[in-house]
Amino acid sequence: MSLQLQMLGTGGAFAKKYYNNNGLLYCGNFTLLIDCGITAPLSLHQLGKSLDEIDAILITHIHGDHVGGLEELAFRMKYVVGRKPVLYIADKLVSPLWDNTLRGGMEQDESTSLEDFFEVRLLTEGQSTPLCNDLTVELIQTPHIPGKASYSLYINDEVFYSADMIFQPDLLKHLVYERGCRKIAHEVQLTRKGEVHTTLQELLSLPTEIQEKISLMHYGDEMEMYARETGEMNFLQQHKIYTL
Ligand SMILES: O=c1ccn([C@@H]2O[C@@H]3COP(=O)(O)O[C@H]3[C@H]2O)c(=O)[nH]1
Ligand SMILES: [Zn+2]
Numbered sequence: 450m451s452l453q454l455q456m457l458g459t460g461g462a463f464a465k466k467y468y469n470n471n472g473l474l475y476c477g478n479f480t481l482l483i484d485c486g487i488t489a490p491l492s493l494h495q496l497g498k499s500l501d502e503i504d505a506i507l508i509t510h511i512h513g514d515h516v517g518g519l520e521e522l523a524f525r526m527k528y529v530v531g532r533k534p535v536l537y538i539a540d541k542l543v544s545p546l547w548d549n550t551l552r553g554g555m556e557q558d559e560s561t562s563l564e565d566f567f568e569v570r571l572l573t574e575g576q577s578t579p580l581c582n583d584l585t586v587e588l589i590q591t592p593h594i595p596g597k598a599s600y601s602l603y604i605n606d607e608v609f610y611s612a613d614m615i616f617q618p619d620l621l622k623h624l625v626y627e628r629g630c631r632k633i634a635h636e637v638q639l640t641r642k643g644e645v646h647t648t649l650q651e652l653l654s655l656p657t658e659i660q661e662k663i664s665l666m667h668y669g670d671e672m673e674m675y676a677r678e679t680g681e682m683n684f685l686q687q688h689k690i691y692t693l
């Protein structure tokens with residue numbers, strides 16, 4: 450079964466042209482929404498997708514461009530669609546997501562926990578979990594903000610989808626040379642110092658055979674200026690469907 454990826458947006462947190470870096474992963478009839486940022490509901494609307502077409506949501510980490518659309522999604526699922534969405538999430542993210550992010554807007558009456566709005570399915574880091582017949586996801590914790598857990602994804606034991614992360618060349622080499630990784634969707638920061646992200650310069654230091662597997666995402670509005678400066682890598686484009 451081939452996997453397809455359609456990004457709802459490919460922009461960094463402050464990008465305006467390309468929307469938040471959230472993706473739809475298609476596996477046959479199953480659709481997984483990877484992250485649900487502020488712009489996710491608008492992007493879904495522009496694609497003509499109803500929320501009912503999303504079978505599950507997976508959250509990589511707690512930043513607005515990755516979770517800022519969850520309140521709208523959950524309220525619409527509850528009050529319009531009438532179905533609890535499935536939410537895959539690392540156990541360490543449950544409390545930060547509910548207590549520190551969603552609770553202020555969503556707690557009311559008997560609805561006092563994440564489980565009151567979502568069918569929560571916990572993911573354990575380092576463990577490959579089947580989400581449907583032909584789709585498995587393994588969380589790999591990757592550094593982003595000190596003290597805040599963030600998880601990249603290893604999909605079907607062959608595709609790496611980075612969360613926001615500081616450059617991890619050894620991880621990328623390990624995945625490609627020892628775990629048979631075929632494709633990599635990687636965040637990139639084009640301008641300014643990386644600090645909590647991976648810079649284009651850092652990715653350009655990777656061997657050619659790894660760069661060839663990389664598609665760049667989570668970039669700024671200046672992306673077009675860098676179109677010919679990405680070595681063997683290419684930019685993922687919003688709404689285009691890629692076979693993985
Ligand atoms: O220590 C910090 C924390 C945050 N930030 C910025 O805020 C943004 C939050 O979303 P993001 O993770 O997509 O990108 C982050 C950066 O652009 C930063 O530069 N340094
Ligand atoms: Zn981000």
Ligand SMILES: [Zn+2]
Binds near residue numbers: 510512593
């Ligand atoms: Zn982030």
